[in-house]
Amino acid sequence: xxxxxxxxxxxxxxxxxxxxxxxxxxxxxxxxxxxxxxxxxxxxxxxxxxxxxxxxxxxxxxxxxxxxxxxxxxxxxxxxxxxxxxxxxxxxxxxxxxxxxxxxxxxxxxxxxxxxxxxxxxxxxxxxxxxxxxxxxxxxxxxxxxxxxxxxxxxxxxxxxxxxxxxxxxxxxxxxxxxxxxxxxxxxxxxxxxxxxxxxxxxxxxxxxxxxxxxxxxxxxxxxxxxxxxxxxxxxxxxxxxxxxxxxxxxxxxxxxxxxxxxxxxxxxxxxxxxxxxxxxxxxxxxxxxxxxxxxxxxxxxxxxxxxxxxxxxxxxxxxxxxxxxxxxxxxxxxxxxxxxxxxxxxxxxxxxxxxxxxxxxxxxxxxxxxxxxxxxxxxxxxxxxxxxxxxxxxxxxxxxxxxxxxxxxxxxxxxxxxxxxxxxxxxxxxxxxxxxxxxxxxxxxxxxxxxxxxxxxxxxxxxxxxxxxxxxxxxxx
Amino acid sequence: xxxxxxxxxxxxxxxxxxxxxxxxxxxxxxxxxxxxxxxxxxxxxxxxxxxxxxxxxxxxxxxxxxxxxxxxxxxxxxxxxxxxxxxxxxxxxxxxxxxxxxxxxxxxxxxxxxxxxxxxxxxxxxxxxxxxxxxxxxxxxxxxxxxxxxxxxxxxxxxxxxxxxxxxxxxxxxxxxxxxxxxxxxxxxxxxxxxxxxxxxxxxxxxxxxxxxxxxxxxxxxxxxxxxxxxxxxxxxxxxxxxxxxxxxxxxxxxxxxxxxxxxxxxxxxxxxxxxxxxxxxxxxxxxxxxxxxxxxxxxx
Numbered sequence: 012x013x014x015x016x017x018x019x020x021x022x023x024x025x026x027x028x029x030x031x032x033x034x035x036x037x038x039x040x041x042x043x044x045x046x047x048x049x050x051x052x053x054x055x056x057x058x059x060x061x062x063x064x065x066x067x068x069x070x071x072x073x074x075x076x077x078x079x080x081x082x083x084x085x086x087x088x089x090x091x092x093x094x095x096x097x098x099x100x101x102x103x104x105x106x107x108x109x110x111x112x113x114x115x116x117x118x119x120x121x122x123x124x125x126x127x128x129x130x131x132x133x134x135x136x137x138x139x140x141x142x143x144x145x146x147x148x149x150x151x152x153x154x155x156x157x158x159x160x161x162x163x164x165x166x167x168x169x170x171x172x173x174x175x176x177x178x179x180x181x182x183x184x185x186x187x188x189x190x191x192x193x194x195x196x197x198x199x200x201x202x203x204x205x206x207x208x209x210x211x212x213x214x215x216x217x218x219x220x221x222x223x224x225x226x227x228x229x230x231x232x233x234x235x236x237x238x239x240x241x242x243x244x245x246x247x248x249x250x251x252x253x254x255x256x257x258x259x260x261x262x263x264x265x266x267x268x269x270x271x272x273x274x275x276x277x278x279x280x281x282x283x284x285x286x287x288x289x290x291x292x293x294x295x296x297x298x299x300x301x302x303x304x305x306x307x308x309x310x311x312x313x314x315x316x317x318x319x320x321x322x323x324x325x326x327x328x329x330x331x332x333x334x335x336x337x338x339x340x341x342x343x344x345x346x347x348x349x350x351x352x353x354x355x356x357x358x359x360x361x362x363x364x365x366x367x368x369x370x371x372x373x374x375x376x377x378x379x380x381x382x383x384x385x386x387x388x389x390x391x392x393x394x395x396x397x398x399x400x401x402x403x404x405x406x407x408x409x410x411x412x413x414x415x416x417x418x419x420x421x422x423x424x425x426x427x428x429x430x431x432x433x434x435x436x437x438x439x440x441x442x443x444x445x446x447x448x449x450x451x452x453x454x455x456x457x458x459x460x461x462x463x464x465x466x467x468x469x470x471x472x473x474x475x476x477x478x479x480x481x482x483x484x485x486x487x488x489x
Numbered sequence: 490x491x492x493x494x495x496x497x498x499x500x501x502x503x504x505x506x507x508x509x510x511x512x513x514x515x516x517x518x519x520x521x522x523x524x525x526x527x528x529x530x531x532x533x534x535x536x537x538x539x540x541x542x543x544x545x546x547x548x549x550x551x552x553x554x555x556x557x558x559x560x561x562x563x564x565x566x567x568x569x570x571x572x573x574x575x576x577x578x579x580x581x582x583x584x585x586x587x588x589x590x591x592x593x594x595x596x597x598x599x600x601x602x603x604x605x606x607x608x609x610x611x612x613x614x615x616x617x618x619x620x621x622x623x624x625x626x627x628x629x630x631x632x633x634x635x636x637x638x639x640x641x642x643x644x645x646x647x648x649x650x651x652x653x654x655x656x657x658x659x660x661x662x663x664x665x666x667x668x669x670x671x672x673x674x675x676x677x678x679x680x681x682x683x684x685x686x687x688x689x690x691x692x693x694x695x696x697x698x699x700x701x702x703x704x705x706x707x708x709x710x711x712x713x714x715x716x717x718x719x720x721x722x723x724x725x726x727x728x729x730x731x732x733x734x735x736x737x738x739x740x741x742x743x744x745x746x747x748x749x750x751x752x753x754x755x756x757x758x759x760x761x762x763x764x765x766x767x768x769x770x771x772x773x774x775x776x777x778x779x780x781x782x783x784x785x786x787x788x789x790x
Binding site: 013281287338 | 516527
C-alpha cells in the first residue's frame with residue numbers, strides 16, 4: 012500500500028426515493044393512463060432504484076391541456092414581478108436541497124458526486140436565479156421599450172447527461188418569459204426532474220404551469236406531435252433532432268435544437284502546457300465524456316505532439332475511476348449499458364481502422380457500466396472516431412502544422428457546438444477563434460458555463476441559444 | 490550580450506486553469522486511514538520554525554524539545570524533520586537536538602530581504618554551517634529577478650550552493666508573494682533548480698502572501714519537468730500561512746498527484762510552520778479518541 016492511499020470517502024446522504032413515480036400533471040401526481048411503469052437503475056451497480064410512469068399520448072394530452080389552462084388562466088396574466096418571485100423560490104429551494112439533489116443525480120445517472128455537487132446542482136440553481144431577474148425586464152430583452160409576448164405552451168425534452176441542469180436551462184427562461192411547460196426527462200435519468208416537480212409543487216406554482224411526463228421515445232414523439240404545443244425545445248442526438256425538425260416542418264411551431272458535437276480542442280506549441288493538459292482532461296473526461304460540447308478531437312501542433320502525448324499518458328493514470336458516490340472519484344459510471352456498448356463499438360472501430368489506443372491502467376468495478384479514460388493517437392481525419400460523436404471518455408488526437416491547417420481541420424465536421432484554443436499568444440487566440448465555426452470557443456480554458464452566457468450550435472449541432480439574453484429570445488414572440 | 494539576457498527557456502503558465510486544478514485538488518476528501526497517514530507524514534515533513542526578532546535561547550530550546558517529542562506520553566507520534574532558526578541560534582538548536590534525528594535548518598543570505606552584498610550572504614551561510622546547520626534556507630534577490638538580472642540571481646544561488654557543498658542541503662526561497670505572477674514563480678523555480686537548489690521553497694513567511702495551493706502546484710510542475718529532463722529529484726518546501734491540518738493535507742495531495750508518492754518524504758517535501766503542529770496533534774487525538782482535546786492539553790513551545 013502506498014504511503015498516502017486515499018481512504019474511501021463515500022457521500023453519506025441517502026435521499027428518499029419512492030418505489031413508484033407517477034406523472035406530474037396539473038399540479039398533482041397522476042398514474043399513467045396505460046398503468047405502464049418502467050424501472051430506472053443505478054448505472055454504477057445496476058441496482059433498481061424506482062419504477063417510473065410511461066406517459067402515453069393521452070397523458071401528454073392531459074399535460075398539454077393543463078399547461079394551456081395554466082397559461083390562459085394564471086401565468087400569462089400574472090404580474091411579471093410575481094412570476095419572478097416563484098422562479099426565485101425555485102432557485103432557493105434547489106439550493107436548500109442541493110445535497111439531496113446531487114446524490115439523486117449521481118445515483119440515477121452515474122456521474123461523480125463531486126461533479127453533481129459542485130457543478131450540476133449549483134449551476135441549475137443559478138439559471139433559475141438569473142432568469143427570475145429577467146421576468147419583469149423583458150422589454151429590454153428584445154427591442155427596448157416594447158413588452159414582448161410569450162409563446163404559449165412549450166414542450167421541452169432533455170437528455171440524460173445533465174438531467175437537472177438541462178431541465179433548468181429550459182424551464183427557467185420559458186417560465187420567466189411567461190410560458191407554461193411540459194417537460195420530458197430522459198428515460199434513464201428521470202429522478203431529479205421528478206424531484207424538481209415536487210419542489211415546484213412545494214413552491215406553490217399555479218397548477219399546470221410546469222408538468223413533467225416521463226417515458227421513452229414514444230412520450231417524446233407524442234409531445235412533439237401534439238397540435239396545441241407552440242414550441243419544442245430539444246437537447247439530444249442529432250439523429251433525433253432531425254426527426255423532430257421534419258415532424259415540425261410546416262406546423263408553425265417554434266423549435267430550438269441543442270444537438271451533438273465533435274469539438275476541436277486546438278493546442279499550439281506555445282500553449283501553457285500543464286494547463287492545456289488539464290483543459291484536455293476536463294474537456295473529454297468531465298462527466299465521462301457524456302458532454303455534447305466535449306473537446307473530443309484534440310488537434311495538436313506537430314512539434315508539441317510528443318510532449319502532449321507523454322504528459323497526457325501520465326496524467327490519465329492519476330484519474331480515479333470508480334464508485335461515483337465516492338467524493339474522490341474523477342470518472343464515474345457510463346450512463347447505460349446501451350451507451351457503454353456504443354462506446355465499445357466505436358473504440359473497436361478505431362482499433363480496426365489502425366489508430367493506437369492509450370488507456371488509463373486501472374481495475375474496473377465488477378458491476379455497473381464503466382469505461383477507462385482513453386485516447387487514440389495515429390488518428391486519421393477519415394476514421395470514424397475522428398468524425399462520429401462517441402459521447403464517452405475517449406479522445407481522438409490529430410495533428411496540424413500551421414494555424415490555417417488547424418482551423419481547416421477544426422471546421423471539417425458537420426457539427427459546430429464548441430471549440431477550444433490553447434496558446435500563450437493573445438493575438439493568435441483571437442484570430443483563430445474568429446474563424447472557428449462553433450457556438451462557443453474557449454480560449455485557454457474549457458467547459459466554462461454561466462447563466463449569463465449564451466450556448467448553442469452551428470450546423471448539425473442545432474440552432475437557438477440557451478443562456479443569457481439570447482436564451483430569452485427563444486421563448487418570446489417577436 | 491545583454492545584461493538581462495534570458496538564461497533559460499520561457500515556460501508559459503496560465504492562471505485560470507492552474508487555479509482550477511489547484512482548487513480541484515483541494516477538494517480531495519481525506520478521511521480515516523488516509524487522514525492518519527497524512528497527519529503522520531505532515532509531522533515527519535515539518536520544519537518547525539521560529540523566525541522572530543525576539544527569539545532567544547530559551548525559546549529555541551523549548552521548540553527543539555517539542556520538535557523531538559511533539560506529544561509527550563503519546564507513543565507513535567514522530568519527530569519533525571527539522572527546526573528552522575536564525576543563524577545566531579543554530580548552535581543552541583544543534584546542542585538541544587543532539588542525539589535526535591531532527592535536523593537544524595538555518596535561514597541565511599540576509600533573510601528575509603536578501604538585499605545585501607554577496608560576500609555578506611556567503612559569510613552568513615558559512616557562519617550557519619560552521620555552527621552546525623544541516624540545511625540552509627537562502628532567499629533570492631527578488632529585485633534583481635524582477636528587473637531581469639537573472640544572471641545575478643542564478644550566480645548567487647550557485648555561490649551559496651558552493652559554500653554548502655556536501656555539508657548542507659540548500660533550500661532556495663523564491664518569495665512568491667513578491668514575484669507577482671505564477672509565470673514568474675515558474676521561471677524563478679526553473680532558475681533555482683538549474684542553479685542547483687536541492688529544494689525550492691515558496692516563502693519567507695514575512696510578506697502578505699505566503700504559500701498558496703496554485704503556487705505549490707506550479708512549483709511542483711517545475712520540479713516534475715526538471716526530473717523528467719535530468720533524472721534528478723529535487724524537493725519542495727511550502728512555508729508561511731500553513732496553519733491547519735486541512736491545508737497540510739491539501740499540500741500532500743498536490744505533491745502526491747503532481748510529483749507522485751515517491752516525493753512524500755522528508756528528503757523531498759517540507760512544510761515550514763510554527764503553529765500547524767498543534768492543529769495536527771489535535772486532529773490526531775480526535776482520530777484516536779473521537780473527541781477534541783482542549784487547546785491547553787497541547788504543549789505550547
